[in-house]
Amino acid sequence: MYRYDHKTPHMDRVNKALDKLGIDLTTKLLSAIYNIGTIPEDLCKSVFIVLPKTPGATECELHRTITIMSHFTKILLCVLMHMSKSLRPEISPKQFGFMPDKGTRNAIFTFSMLMERCIEMQKDLYLCFIDYSKAFDKVRHVELFLVLEKIDIDGKDLRIIRNLYWDQTASGYEWNQLNIPKSHIPFFFKNNPNLENLCKDDGACPFKELIGKGKCWGYEPECKKSLRLSQPDCSGNNKRWATNIEEQEGKFWKTADFGMLLEKKNELKMYCQPKEKEDSSLQCTRHLQYCRATNIFLNFSSEPITKSNVRDRYREDVLGHGMIGGHCDLDTIGLSKQGEHKSPLQSWFAELEHYSSLDFYPSKGEFCDIVLDKPTYLIKLDAGVNMYHHFCDFVNLYSSQHINNSFNTDVNIIMWDTTTLPYGDLFSITWKAFTDHPIIPLKDLDGLQVCIKDAVFPLLARMRFGLYYNMPLKDKIRVTLLSRKTQYRNILNEDKLVKAMKADGELEVSLVVYNRNMPFEEQLKHSHNSDIFIGMHGAGLTHMLFQPDWAVVIELYNCEDPNCYSDLARLRGIKYMTWEKKHKLMQEDEGHHPTLGAHAKFTNYAFDVEEFMRLVYKAADHVRTHPQFIQARAEKWYFESAEESIEKDEL
Structure with missing residues (x-):
């Protein structure tokens, strides 16, 4: 069995697997620390993680803590303990705890048997419990080191131990x-x-x-x-x-x-109920639009994930009965009734309908070729070459983070794709907002039995709302005109429109082409630094998601599809405008759809310059009078004035 990313790295960003791969380097580093006697500051820092004893706990006494330290420090401590055992046994072989086959459970079992025997023989039994609360914190280190010297602990060992104790720092949360x-x-x-x-x-x-x-x-x-x-x-x-x-x-x-997420959270229902700590669970909203599973088992060894002659990215025959499930009490009837929305990008019913109650424990790694300990999102994606569609993926993944109440980026993301076809992702940089790790294609798990400790099946790509980046402000009204450079829906007199806008000194005008030649991150900067974003009907208008809250998007002409981007602007919460006087635009021809004949989306257009500028000025007025625009300008002026004052004082 291979355990994938078994240990989460601490602040040194080194995990257990890397330690094993770099044994020679680790030995060299720890030898240098041992000989010099000085421990790097990072290795002396520990982090306390607070764990609630009960759900919703807010009081300190209702929490327990665990301490996470650097893996390098753990190795160093193990070496020191091994060296000191030759002088004095670490603990008595008579005690329970920290001894092979003498753990707490063994002690409880022994006491239970002893009490039953005493009751049976009608004998008194006396137990003495000593509360060593905060015992470790109350150890007197000076006296401890004197004791260690008396039992002939090596001077270098003692120096390292002393520095570990006295130079140690701790943080409650990173x-x-x-x-x-x-x-x-x-x-x-x-x-x-x-x-x-x-x-x-x-x-x-x-x-x-x-x-x-x-x-x-x-x-x-x-x-x-x-x-x-x-x-x-x-x-x-x-x-x-x-x-x-x-x-x-x-x-x-x-x-x-x-409010949509409130509805989803209220819909959550447990379809597979755990009875023990090691059990699995499956909790979903209605129609299995969102699910969270713990200790889930997925068997990809019986049916191949990909088939060379099949181009369906969302095949439904990958996981049959017994191929997916967990060790828990399953509501089979309730789960079977959730198939009303069965569709590749609307629900997870096709993948979870055969979820079964298993007679083994995935939590213990039973029958698992790979165990994913890290929280894992499984996601079915829309078209990665179309920004409008692909950002439905990202927005819904963000929504799912809210339902899950976790924005941790130390997670796995598995792309559920059942073909061998490449997935063209023009906006792959966006994944950095969700994970620190490369996306895992589902086909990488082909032929394996996979166990996932904590899995989320997120909302899929048919819901959307606003999302934007916070970028710096400039003084003028910033206008971006999106040039298509495609076969259809080009602006025939684009140069005249740009020239007219640049003639106004209050406007800062940019003509941009969003394609493979401009990195997506650079596109985002342009879009969010756009008070007014102008473009023809097309997926590029999805960049309105990244405009500031006071912005205006102008769909120069909607090509007889009036609702698509006006709806998106409403969802984003910014002002939408489009061409108002059709007699003041010129259509190159009737349009030539490959199968439907004349079509407004399959031709090019020219626009009356005066009417175009009227719309631009109307949009600029909206921006200038927007309360958030006024506040942002005031804050920018304040900080710039403060910086100038500091520079003068320094001079």
Whole structure:
């Protein structure tokens, strides 16, 4: 059995597997430390991890702690203990604990048998319990080292032990690894009160000013509307799906905002119930749109994951009965009723419908060729070459992080793809927001029996809402015109439109082409530094997701598809505009769809320059009067003034 990423590395970023691969290097490093007697600062630092004894625990006494130290330090300690055993046994062979076949369970069994025997023989039994609470913390180190000297511990050994004790530092939590925006910390604390309490007591916590804010995403119990991150604001009636503004805002909140996640969290149901600590579990929302499994077993050894003559990325015959499951009490009938939304990118029913109750323990590695100890997301992806579709993957993965209440990036992501075809991912840099590790193709597991300690089957690619990066501001209204450079939907008089905008000194104009020649990260910078983003109907308009909150997106012409990107702008929460006077645009020809004949999306267009500039100025007015734009400009001016003042003082 191979255990994949068995140990999570500590702050030295070295795990157990790397230690084994670099035995010679490790030996050389530890020998140098031993001979010099000085231990590097990183190796003297330990981290306390707080574990709640009961779900939802917030009080200190309801938690226990474990300490994580560097793997190099552990090796050094093992060497020192081995060397000292030749002088004095570490512990008495008569005691329980830290002895082969004499653990706590053995002691409990022995005492139980002894008590039963005494009862049977009607004899008294006296037990003495001594509470050694905080015994380790109360050891007097000076006296300890004197004792070690008397039993002839080597001077170099004693020096290393002394430095380990006296130079040791500890942290309650590695706050620098909390990989979320600082503005999200109050919301994170709301859902992790134990960490908020830890931050109060930890002098090293850099987020003390964010404690007690009470902010909430909206899906938490007792989250007041005024404290939510976002407040939907519908500017006009839409009688197609709501009778008034209040109903519009409510429906938007429940279907396209964090209220949707509240609905999903309320739907969670346990379909496979664990009875013991080592058992498995399976918990899902309705229709298996989102599932979380612990100690799950997946057998890819019976049916090949990929077939050379099959181009279906989402084959449903990979896992049959008994090929997926866990050791738990399964609600077979309840699970079988969740297939109404069975579809590759709508639910996980096809993959989980054969989930079975197993007679062995995946948690113990039984029948496992590979064990994935690291939290693992399994994901089915939409088209990686189309930004609009691919970002549905990313947005829903982010939503799933909220349901899972975990934004840790030390996770595996397995791409569920049942073909040998390459997956063209033009936006692969985005994965860095979700994982520190390479994506694992499902075909890499072909022929193996895989056990996963903690697996998430996330929401799939048919829901979406806003997501953006925080980029620096400049002084002018920043306008980006997206040039397609494709066969259809080009702007025939693009140069004239750009020239007209550049003639206005209040506008900073960029003409961009988003293709393989521009790294995706550079595209994101352009998009988020766009107060106004202009483009023809097409997937490139998905970049509106990264515009600032005060921004405007102008779909120059919607090509008779009016709802697609106007809906996306509404979901993102920015203003949407499109061409208003059709008689002031010129269509090159009727359009030539390969099979449907005349089609507005299969031709090119020219636009009246004066009418175009009217739309641009209308968009610029919206940006200038937006409260968040005004606030951002004020903050930028304040910080620049402060920096200038500091520079003058230094001169």
